[in-house]
Amino acid sequence: MARLTTTILLGTALLATAACSKKRPEVLPPAPGSETGTGSDTGQSADGAAPGSRGDFERSVTSTTVNFALDSYDIDARAREILDTQATWLARYPNVPISLEGHADERGTREYNLALGDRRANAAKNYLAGRGINPARISTISYGKERPIALGSDDASWAQNRRAVTIVLN
Template identity: 55%
Template sequence: MRKTTAMIAAITMLAVGACSKKAPDTLPPAPEGTGTDTGPSTGGVVPGSQQDFIANVSSDRIFFGFDQYNVDAEDQATLQSQSQWLQRNPAVRVLLEGHADERGTRDYNIALGERRANAAKNYLASLGIDPNRIQVISYGKERPAAVGSNEEAWAQNRRAVTVVIER
C-alpha cells in the first residue's frame, strides 16, 4: 500500500512539473495602438494619463479657506490650466475629490468636501469642459494630505484634487 501511495505521489509531482512553463527571458513589444507604447518623445509618460496631467498643469489641486468653498483667483488660474489640458485630451474623464480638515463633524465635512469639488467642477464647466466628463466625490476629513492639528496641516487638507480616471 505504501509503495502504491508513494508511486502515485511521484507520478503526480512529475505530471505537475511537466505542465509548468518557463517564462521567456524577454517579452515581445506590445502591439501598436494599445496604449502601452509610450514612444520616445513622451519620456515614458503616456499622453492623457495622470502622470501627463501632473506634468502639464500648474497643479492638480486647489485650496480653500476655513469653512469656504469659493473658487478664488489663484484657484481659477489652476483650473484654467487644467481646462486647457482637458481640452487637449477630450477622451479623458476626471474625478474631482473634495476634502476638508479635521475640524467639524464627519457629516459636515463630507458635505463641505462635496461643495468644494462641485465648485471646481462648475468652474471647469464654465470654461467649456463637458460636465459629463467630471465626476465628484467627497472624502471629507477621511483622507488628509497632511497630518497634524495646526493651521499648516489644516490648510493643506482643505482642497479639491483632480484625478484622471479614464482615457
C-alpha cells in the first residue's frame, strides 16, 4: 500500500512538473548583439541609436566635450564649433534635457576647482542658451578635479581634464 501511494505521488509530481514546463516559442528572438537590419523600420539608426537618444546625440555632434585653457572658462573658436553642432541637435529635439558637467585638472584646491568647473559648465550653458536652447532644460554640475579622464600629472593630461561635457539625460 505504501508502495502504491509513493508511486501515485511520484507520478502526480512528474505530471505537475511537465504541465508547468515552458513551451518553446515558434519564433525565437535574435541573439544579443546580432544585427537584423538597418533599424529603419524601428526608427533607429544602423547603430541602434533611437532619434533623440544619447547615442544619437553622441553620433550626431562633433564632440560631447569642450576643452578649456588653464584657469579659463572662455569659449574659444573650437568650443564654439562643438557647441554649435550640439545646439543644432538640441534644436531638433526640443524636449530632450541635458546636463553640462564642469571639470578641472588636479592643480589647485578642491574648492577652487569646483568653482572653476561650475564656471565652465555655465559658460557652455550660456553659449547654448544664446544659440536659442531653452536654459530650463540644461542642468549644470561641477566635479572639479574629482573625475579626471586622463590620470597623468603632465600638461597633456591636464589639458584633457579641463573640460565641460554635455550629457543627454534620457
